[in-house]
Amino acid sequence: MMKNCKLRDERIIMDTLVDALRHETCPACGHHVAVPFLEPSLQPLATVAWPRSPSEAKSMRMLPLDFVRCVECGHVFNAAFDYSKVPYTRKPNLMFNKGMIWSGEIETVRRKILERLPEKPVVTEIGHGDGSFLLGLAMDRPEGTYIGFDPHGARRAEHPSVRFHAALFEAKRHLPEFRPDLIISRHVLEHLTNPLGFVQGLSFSAACVGGIFELYIEVPCIDRAVETTRSVDFYYEHNSQFTTLSFERMLGRCGVEIRTIGHIYDGEVIYAFVKLGCCREQVHTAREASLFRDRVRESEHMIAKQLDDLHKSGKKVAIWGGTGKSAAFVNHYQADAVRFPLVVDSDPNKVGTYVPGMGQEIRFRDWLKDHPADVIIIPPQWRAKDIMKEMIRHGIHAETVLIEHDGRLVDYVHDDHPYRL
């Protein structure tokens, strides 16, 4: 009896969880299934708004909190977050850095960083805020160069080795320009809509640029908040809340080598040193994509010229197929209805409709029995064999059948290609 009750209760819990399923993309690991984590509510901005009167405070805009949890990595995020609603441009995010224990922890982090750096390091910080962290490094090791990037951060540096740029860090430009020994990102990722994409982009750029680039990341960790049912961590500006697992999963998907990972501040903050750019295959794929695009661009000119020559030759041309790949061919190479009015299809269902974008009427293939074409172009190469057999079966003849192969139109019967009968 007890066993039956327990099974029934478990069944109900399982059904409830299934009902709770939300299709939301996890900003940390990219998984697409999440479940509600907190009841949805409305709250004003918590850290970047600085109301100057009770009435201003009470009339603040209410923003939606809809925190869900990724079932794959445990990351907690606000599914209703909209970055544009956080006015970083007007109100900088001033982090309180002066608490005694916190200051001590920051000093510990600084030491960890300095231990890894050469005598004259080049360090960049993405989102330097008030600039105090870079300044602290510069005071400890003044021979180095310290460059902060933050569109809304401190502008004037009070140390000759420190420079601040009121701009976003652009990996493509700034990695080769500064060749930093270390890139620092402290308490930035939890504010981003797509922290996974941010680190992936840095790593890919580092792989493309070449060289060894190390990144230090530091974010709040909500392990203890979850364990102890603490809800105050979940406010609008911190839309993306890392657990130890979600932080590791994110890094595991970024093409980086994790060198050190650990916690500070009683487990409330997690950090990692990672080597960027461990994703040579991605560079290979990107190069392949670039070559493909170049070759397609070249073939566009070639095939457009071949089509033009065909039209000028006065030969009667039919295009076999009016939708899908054939429609893509017609549009891609601008085989317009004036020069190439004849389009046929094997599928009677398509007859009487028109080629998307260009407007040729699609006729049934048997039209070619009474109105033979000199040249038939078959855009979908993989169907060419079938269509050739269909032509033979139904007594449809043409002087030449052309398919697209390797950047040009080739003769199906006489030229070399992999789609033979």
Ligand SMILES: [Zn+2]
């Ligand atoms: Zn996740």
